[in-house]
Amino acid sequence: MTRVVGVRHTDGSTLVGRLNDAGTEVEVVAGLDEFWADPEAMLERAPTGPTLAVGAARLVPPVLPGARVVCIGLNYLEHVAEGSYADEALPPYPTLFARWPASLTVGGAGVPVPGDEDGLDWEGEVVAWVGRTLLDADPDEALAAVVGYSTFNDLTARRAQKLTSQWILGKNADRSGPLGPMVPAKEIGDLRDGLRIRTRVNGEVVQDATTDQMAYTVGDTLSLISRTLTLRPGDLLATGTPAGVGYARTPPWLLQPGDVVEVEVDGLGVLSTPIVEHSRRAELAR
Numbered sequence: 001m002t003r004v005v006g007v008r009h010t011d012g013s014t015l016v017g018r019l020n021d022a023g024t025e026v027e028v029v030a031g032l033d034e035f036w037a038d039p040e041a042m043l044e045r046a047p048t049g050p051t052l053a054v055g056a057a058r059l060v061p062p063v064l065p066g067a068r069v070v071c072i073g074l075n076y077l078e079h080v081a082e083g084s085y086a087d088e089a090l091p092p093y094p095t096l097f098a099r100w101p102a103s104l105t106v107g108g109a110g111v112p113v114p115g116d117e118d119g120l121d122w123e124g125e126v127v128a129w130v131g132r133t134l135l136d137a138d139p140d141e142a143l144a145a146v147v148g149y150s151t152f153n154d155l156t157a158r159r160a161q162k163l164t165s166q167w168i169l170g171k172n173a174d175r176s177g178p179l180g181p182m183v184p185a186k187e188i189g190d191l192r193d194g195l196r197i198r199t200r201v202n203g204e205v206v207q208d209a210t211t212d213q214m215a216y217t218v219g220d221t222l223s224l225i226s227r228t229l230t231l232r233p234g235d236l237l238a239t240g241t242p243a244g245v246g247y248a249r250t251p252p253w254l255l256q257p258g259d260v261v262e263v264e265v266d267g268l269g270v271l272s273t274p275i276v277e278h279s280r281r282a283e284l285a286r
Contacts, residue, residue, distance in 0.1 A: 001267070002043070003181035004148065005106070006032065006062035007052060016062045018047060019054075019181055026052045026059075036064055036234040039131045039147045043184050061104045061179045064234040069099040069177075070225060071154060073167065075214050075240025093224060094216040097167045099154075099238070104177040110276035111175050112257075114157050119254025120176065120275060123154035123241035124199035124207050124263035126191060128218045129182055134231040142226060143219030149188050151180035151263045151271040152238055153199075158247045158254070180263075180271040188267050191218055195266040197242065202259055209242030216240075 003019040007026050016035040017026040028049025029035060035042045063069075073095040105111070113120055131147025154177065161170025188195070194212035198205055222237060246253040255261060255275045263271045 001269070002184050002187060003269070004029075004043070004062060004183075005181045006060040008058040008060050014060060014062065015049060016042070017049065017052070024054050026054060026057060028052065032062060032064060035062065039129075039233055043147070059106045059108075061101070061106060062182065063101045063104055063179075063236070065101060067101050068229075068231070068235045069101060069104070069238065070236070071097050071099060071171065071238035072216055072221060072240040073097060075216050076209060076242040077213070077215060078209070078243035090215060094221055094240075096221075096225070097171055099171055099177055103172045103175065104179050105175040107178055107180055107271045107273065109175060109178060110274050111155055111173075111178065112276050112278050113255070114160070114173050115278050117157045117159050117173075117254075119246075119256050120173070121156045121158050121246045121254055122199050122201065122206065122261045122263075123156055123245060124197055124265075125152040125154050125241050126150070126195065126197065126211060126239050126265055126268070127152040127179060128185075128191075128222070128237045128239060130222065130231050130235040130237070131185075131233050133233065134222060134226040137223050137226045137231075139217070139219035139223045142222035143190075143217075145222070145231075146185045146218060147233070148182035148184050149191075149265075149268060150182050151265045151268045153178045153261060153263050153271060153273055154238055154241060155255070155261075155273070156245075178271055178273045180269060183268050191239070195268075197263070197265045199244065200262045200264070201253075201255065206246070206253075207242050207244035209244075211239070213242065214239060 027047035132145040191211040194210035199207035
């Protein structure tokens, strides 16, 4: 399995490379801008840079600072039915909201609970990475432009999310978007074939579904977006979470400092995230 990650260089720039099978080393392929200028070619390119030990390198998401991170809300029917939207009909178009790249982090990085929250909620997902420019694309063209997929956890500050009808505040808490390595799309296939996605909290399975249960497909959604704004290589689409989130349980169950949440997706691996104290936010933001 090819796993593409970002590495923060000592000069502050970001490099992109391949994680070895053991997860101990990164073989550098290109700089961040160079990689996203032609990601399909870069995935075929032999590493040309140094090999860095993971323990000595700071892994970061290989995300362009200006990338758009578009997220689908309410994309699994059972998730719609379990929450406060249960009495509403599925709309003809997906609910879309945005994350900023600054909210993203990597597996293993601690995510703090914001001070006004009783905890964070988990949302195990798959992210699709756009590899070509898309403008007024049809669904087949849009799907063909997906260059890779990653595991993702759309950790949500529910109190902030529900303050208004817009979800952006609750979806952009500090470091609340852990993102796994990118695996090339050709190694994964079509999400409509059904990849199993599971979320575990402290080892207990809390979400278990397959990606063929999505109401809004990747191709259809990227096509829809491209009819309003031009998508560029390096933009991301978070595809939504299945049923089993914490706020919909009786009583509600939210993540607390000391908890560990894992998202596992067939072919994409396991994304593990520790939840930490709010007091460490300043340290983690450095």
